[in-house]
Amino acid sequence: MSIIDQHGHPISTRTLAEPQTARLVHLQRWTVASHMAGLTPARIAQCLAAADQGNILGQHELFDDMFERDAHLRCEYEKRRGALLGLEWSVEPPTSPSAKEKKAAAAIEDILRNAVDDFEDLILAMMDGVGHGFAPIELEWQRIEGMWIPRFHPRPQGWFKMDMNRRELRLNDGSADGAVPLSMGWVMHQHVKAKTGYLGRIGLGRVLVWPFLYKMYSLGDMAEYLSTYGLPMIVGKYMPGAGDEEKASLMRAVTALGRDARAIMPDGMSMEVQKVIASGDGTPHLSMMSWADGAQSKALLGQVLSAEAKATGMGSGVADLHQLVRRDILKADARQVAGTLTRDLVYPLAVLNGLPVQGMLRCPRFRFETGEAADLKLLAEALPALAKGGARIPLSWVHEKSGIPEADDGEEVFQVEAPPAPAAPVPPAPSEPQPAAAASYRPLARAALAALSLPARTAPADVVDHQLAALSASAQPEVDAWLAAIERMLADNPTATAVDVQERLLGMFGDLPIEQLADVMAMGFAAAELAGMADVHDGR
Structure with a gap:
C-alpha cells in the first residue's frame, strides 16, 4: 500500500x-x-x-x-x-x-x-x-x-x-x-x-566542553597537590659523624613509618612527624572547579541556584528570577x-x-501544557465582577486558566448544592401589628371598598370607571416600587436562571400576607363582574 x-x-x-x-x-x-x-x-x-x-x-x-x-x-x-x-x-x-x-x-x-x-x-x-x-x-x-x-x-x-x-x-x-x-x-x-x-x-x-576541560585540569592538579602535601612530613635526624650505612638505615625507617606506621633505626637517631605549613591549600583549584560547575549550570539551565543551595542575601527575588x-x-x-x-x-x-x-x-x-494555572481564589473573585461589568469571557478560557479540564458529554460534573429556600414566614395574628410589606395592600383595599360603596343610583358604567380609576391611582406607586426592585435584582444578576429569579422573588416578597392578597384579588374579580354588568346595561 x-x-x-x-x-x-x-x-x-x-x-x-x-x-x-x-x-x-x-x-x-x-x-x-x-x-x-x-x-x-x-x-x-x-x-x-x-x-x-x-x-x-x-x-x-x-x-x-x-x-x-x-x-x-x-x-x-x-x-x-x-x-x-x-x-x-x-x-x-x-x-x-x-x-x-x-x-x-x-x-x-x-x-x-x-x-x-x-x-x-x-x-x-x-x-x-x-x-x-x-x-x-x-x-x-x-x-x-x-x-x-x-x-x-x-x-x-x-x-x-x-x-x-x-x-x-x-x-x-x-x-x-x-x-x-x-x-x-x-x-x-x-x-x-x-x-x-x-x-x-x-x-x-x-x-560545555571547555569548562569540562578546565575542571579536569584543576582536578588533576588538586590530586597531585594532595598526593604531595596532603600527608604529614616525617623527618629523620641522624647523629653527627654518621656514615652512609647509618643514613641509609634511617631513610629506610622513615619510609617504612610513612607506609606501614612501624620502623626500626639505630640507637641515638630520632624521627619527627611535622605538619607542613605552606601557602597553598588547594583553594585555587577548588575555585576553578566551582567556576566550571557554574558555567555548566548556566549553559544548561540558565541559572545556578538549583545546583548550589546557598543564601544570596537578596531575598526570594533572585530565586524567582x-x-x-x-x-x-x-x-x-x-x-x-x-x-x-x-x-x-x-x-x-x-x-x-x-x-x-x-x-x-x-x-x-x-x-x-506549559501554562501555569491561575490562583483559583483570585480567579473566582475577579470573574464575577468582570462579567457584571460586561466582559464576555469564554468558558474554555476559564477552564484553561484555572487548570480544570472541561467535562465531556455525559460525564458526571461536580456541583455545589443550592442553599435551601427560606421558609415562608408565619402570618401574624390579627392582634399583632401588620408587617411593613403588608401596608402596601391597604390602599388597594380602601380604593376597592370606596368604589363598591358608591350609591346604588349611580350608573353601572360610572361605578366601574370610578372603581378602576381609584384602584389604578392607589396601586400605581406600589406597583412601580415592585417593578423597580425587580429590575434592580435582574441587573445585578444578568446570568441568573429562571430558578434563581424565582428564589430571589420569594426572598423579596415572600413575607406578603396571603389574606391581604386574597382580598385584593376578590375585589378585582368584583370589578370584573361589575364591568360585565355595565356592558349588559349599555347593550340594553
Whole structure:
C-alpha cells in the first residue's frame, strides 16, 4: 500500500516492515572510543574543527565521555532532560476542526497513552539533542490488533555522518554520502536551528566542553597537590659523624613509618612527624572547579541556584528570577520537541492507521501544557465582577486558566448544592401589628371598598370607571416600587436562571400576607363582574 509521508512524498508500507539499520551489521558492532586519555586543548580543538568539516564522529564521542565522567554535568543535564516529563500533554486537532479531525486527534492520543508503553523514554531520548545537537530514534512498526504501533530504539549519534554539503544527516552505511534516513522510520529531533547552516555546530556540548576541560585540569592538579602535601612530613635526624650505612638505615625507617606506621633505626637517631605549613591549600583549584560547575549550570539551565543551595542575601527575588529563566528554557524545549513529535510520530500514526488527515497542514498537533494555572481564589473573585461589568469571557478560557479540564458529554460534573429556600414566614395574628410589606395592600383595599360603596343610583358604567380609576391611582406607586426592585435584582444578576429569579422573588416578597392578597384579588374579580354588568346595561 502506498501512502503520503510527512514531506509530501509517496512511500510504500512495505519499506516499514523492518528497521532501516537491521541489515547494517557494521553499525551493530560499533563501539564508542574514549577520548579522555591525553585530552588536551589542542585535541579538543581538533575534534571541533573536524565536526565543522563534516566529520562529527569524534565530537560526539567526546560528548559521551563528558556526560559519563563529570558528575555535576550529568546531574544538570538530567535535570533539563527530565523536565518535560513533568508536563501534561495532549494531541489537539487543528484550528476550526471538523468532527472527523476531532475524532482523529482523540484516537491518536488514545494510542499514545494506552498502546505505547515507552513513550516517556522517547521524550528522554529526544532531549539528548540538547547536548549532541540531534537525537536519532529509530521506529519499529508492529501490527497489533489491526493497528500500526511503534517501538522506539534510540541510536547513537556516531551512526550518522554529514552529507557532502554539511547540511543534512545521513546514515553511515559505508557509502561516500551516506543513506537518507527512511521517511516515517525515524524520530529525528534536531533541537535548534543549525548555526550558520552547519549541523555539526548546534550541539550545546561544544559550549560545555571547555569548562569540562578546565575542571579536569584543576582536578588533576588538586590530586597531585594532595598526593604531595596532603600527608604529614616525617623527618629523620641522624647523629653527627654518621656514615652512609647509618643514613641509609634511617631513610629506610622513615619510609617504612610513612607506609606501614612501624620502623626500626639505630640507637641515638630520632624521627619527627611535622605538619607542613605552606601557602597553598588547594583553594585555587577548588575555585576553578566551582567556576566550571557554574558555567555548566548556566549553559544548561540558565541559572545556578538549583545546583548550589546557598543564601544570596537578596531575598526570594533572585530565586524567582532564576525560576523564570528555567521556565523559559522549559517552554522552548517543549515547543521544539512537540514540533518533532507532530511531524515524525503523530502524522505517521494517523496515516498508517487510516485516520482522516489532510496532509501536515491539517494534522493533529502534539502539545505540551506549559501554562501555569491561575490562583483559583483570585480567579473566582475577579470573574464575577468582570462579567457584571460586561466582559464576555469564554468558558474554555476559564477552564484553561484555572487548570480544570472541561467535562465531556455525559460525564458526571461536580456541583455545589443550592442553599435551601427560606421558609415562608408565619402570618401574624390579627392582634399583632401588620408587617411593613403588608401596608402596601391597604390602599388597594380602601380604593376597592370606596368604589363598591358608591350609591346604588349611580350608573353601572360610572361605578366601574370610578372603581378602576381609584384602584389604578392607589396601586400605581406600589406597583412601580415592585417593578423597580425587580429590575434592580435582574441587573445585578444578568446570568441568573429562571430558578434563581424565582428564589430571589420569594426572598423579596415572600413575607406578603396571603389574606391581604386574597382580598385584593376578590375585589378585582368584583370589578370584573361589575364591568360585565355595565356592558349588559349599555347593550340594553
